[in-house]
Amino acid sequence: MLPKVLIGHSSKSYFSLADAHRWADVVAGELQNRYADRPHPGDGTFLCVPYPLLPLMIDKLGPSGMALGTQDLSQFGPGAYTGEVSAELLSEIGSRLTMLGHPERVNLLGETEEVIGIKAGQAAGHGITPILVAGEPDPSHDPREVMQAQFDVRLKDVPLDAEVMIAYEPTWAIGAPEPAPPAHVVKVVATIREMLADRPNLRLVYGGSAQKGTFKAIVDHAREVGSTEGIPDGVFLGRFGLDPHAFLDVVDEVRTALA
Numbered sequence: 383m384l385p386k387v388l389i390g391h392s393s394k395s396y397f398s399l400a401d402a403h404r405w406a407d408v409v410a411g412e413l414q415n416r417y418a419d420r421p422h423p424g425d426g427t428f429l430c431v432p433y434p435l436l437p438l439m440i441d442k443l444g445p446s447g448m449a450l451g452t453q454d455l456s457q458f459g460p461g462a463y464t465g466e467v468s469a470e471l472l473s474e475i476g477s478r479l480t481m482l483g484h485p486e487r488v489n490l491l492g493e494t495e496e497v498i499g500i501k502a503g504q505a506a507g508h509g510i511t512p513i514l515v516a517g518e519p520d521p522s523h524d525p526r527e528v529m530q531a532q533f534d535v536r537l538k539d540v541p542l543d544a545e546v547m548i549a550y551e552p553t554w555a556i557g558a559p560e561p562a563p564p565a566h567v568v569k570v571v572a573t574i575r576e577m578l579a580d581r582p583n584l585r586l587v588y589g590g591s592a593q594k595g596t597f598k599a600i601v602d603h604a605r606e607v608g609s610t611e612g613i614p615d616g617v618f619l620g621r622f623g624l625d626p627h628a629f630l631d632v633v634d635e636v637r638t639a640l641a
């Protein structure tokens with residue numbers, strides 16, 4: 383089962399092999415130093431990397447309890463699908479998570495909702511938790527309407543009792559200087575919980591230019607307005623997590639806020 387508190391990072395395609403070694407060494411060492419009282423100091427943290435880096439990260443960070451995964455997987459099973467990486471193979475290697483539906487892949491590679499849904503079914507069917515990146519294209523769109531259409535297709539082949547993580551990342555906040563405002567995030571997170579209330583193993587994190595201070599601001603606002611259902615289970619960092627020390631600071635922040 384996924385922990386109740388989650389702090390993740392997607393390295394996108396930024397890491398070289400040397401970068402990956404450095405990031406993993408710093409994070410593994412500092413998790414042990416900062417949380418020496420925990421048998422698994424990385425429990426509740428997760429990392430999604432390009433396929434070739436997965437074995438390295440499992441070797442270096444798996445012992446801490448960090449969950450390791452990839453940024454995509456194939457819609458196909460094993461077979462004559464040149465260049466594809468199947469859910470079966472990733473599961474055998476040790477992948478526990480996979481990102482699906484990120485706007486960068488939708489916009490740059492033309493991935494459709496139907497393909498994302500097939501991939502989610504492949505992941506869930508092989509013990510890999512799909513991380514579905516969902517959100518509205520711009521602030522003028524109704525998040526409920528947009529995401530209902532996304533969930534209807536993306537979750538069609540995912541059993542109700544399967545583990546699912548939703549990364550709420552409004553497209554207009556991805557790559558922006560600042561994340562979405564806390565009031566907006568709290569409202570939408572509560573809406574998503576209502577929409578997917580029939581999924582007992584749901585986890586919900588906020589992404590979209592998340593950085594140090596983002597999660598605390600969301601939690602503070604939620605508590606101020608009395609919306610506990612608007613508090614995400616954690617945060618998902620993109621470029622702001624490339625600095626391992628920044629990632630670790632956010633681990634501290636989220637764990638403290640939800641203590």
